[in-house]
Amino acid sequence: QQQVKQSPQSLIVQKGGISIINCAYENTAFDYFPWYQQFPGKGPALLIAIRPDVSEKKEGRFTISFNKSAKQFSLHIMDSQPGDSATYFCAASERNTDKLIFGTGTRLQVFP
Amino acid sequence: DSGVTQTPKHLITATGQRVTLRCSPRSGDLSVYWYQQSLDQGLQFLIQYYNGEERAKGNILERFSAQQFPDLHSELNLSSLELGDSALYFCASSVRQGGREQYFGPGTRLTVT
Numbered sequence: 001q002q003q004v005k006q007s008p009q010s011l012i013v014q015k016g017g018i019s020i021i022n023c024a025y026e027n028t029a030f031d032y033f034p035w036y037q038q039f040p041g042k043g044p045a046l047l048i049a050i051r052p053d054v055s056e057k058k059e060g061r062f063t064i065s066f067n068k069s070a071k072q073f074s075l076h077i078m079d080s081q082p083g084d085s086a087t088y089f090c091a092a093s094e095r096n097t098d099k100l101i102f103g104t105g106t107r108l109q110v111f112p
Numbered sequence: 113d114s115g116v117t118q119t120p121k122h123l124i125t126a127t128g129q130r131v132t133l134r135c136s137p138r139s140g141d142l143s144v145y146w147y148q149q150s151l152d153q154g155l156q157f158l159i160q161y162y163n164g165e166e167r168a169k170g171n172i173l174e175r176f177s178a179q180q181f182p183d184l185h186s187e188l189n190l191s192s193l194e195l196g197d198s199a200l201y202f203c204a205s206s207v208r209q210g211g212r213e214q215y216f217g218p219g220t221r222l223t224v225t
Contacts, residue, residue, distance in 0.1 A: 032212045034212075034213070034214075036216075042218060042219075043114065043116075043202050043204075043216035043217050043218045043219050044155070044202070044216045045114065045216065046213060046214065046215060046216075049212070049213065089155060093212065097168055098143065098145070098160060098167075098168065098206065098212065098214070099145070099157040099160060099168050099170055100145075100147075100155075100157060100214060101157070102154060102155040102156075103154075104154050105154065105155075
């Protein structure tokens with residue numbers, strides 16, 4: 001049973017554009033939602049994370065939008081650059097447990 | 113560089129064999145997690161240790177086991193290997209139990225032939 005659904009599977013964006021990746025969850029016990037960036041041959045790197053008490057968190061060109069009532073959250077990459085080309089994973093974890101449940105990943109390609 | 117180290121980087125072995133993957137957490141981190149990444153299953157949580165004790169188990173096969181040593185490094189033991197065990201195995205660490213930010217190592221790529 002997939003607890004965190006991620007879309008799209010792949011995304012092609014032109015340099016300077018906005019990349020948007022969406023995730024949805026069912027488990028209302030989830031209370032921590034991180035995004036990870038993974039380059040080929042590397043481990044996932046923590047990008048940004050949010051808790052459900054805020055609706056938006058911004059760090060540089062990366063923004064998480066969180067909709068608690070809809071049980072959805074999304075990653076926005078502003079001014080996308082070729083160096084952002086990677087696979088992005090959303091994840092979630094429950095209070096009182098630390099294990100991360102990952103989405104299936106989105107392969108982002110940014111073309112100049 | 114996350115500060116988490118994993119060895120070896122690559123491992124090629126035959127079916128039925130046993131291997132040990134090693135992980136050193138970031139300095140000061142007490143909690144270690146193991147994840148498996150494969151094309152068909154994605155990234156899946158296997159097991160967590162905190163300060164030497166097992167804290168949580170995920171979809172870990174009975175053929176797999178792990179431990180965390182007094183110096184906080186951890187080892188994942190995979191035995192009776194099958195072709196389907198071929199995957200990337202990642203270790204992550206966090207500063208404490210309940211420390212939500214997990215930092216991943218570079219992974220060990222296991223190929224079972």
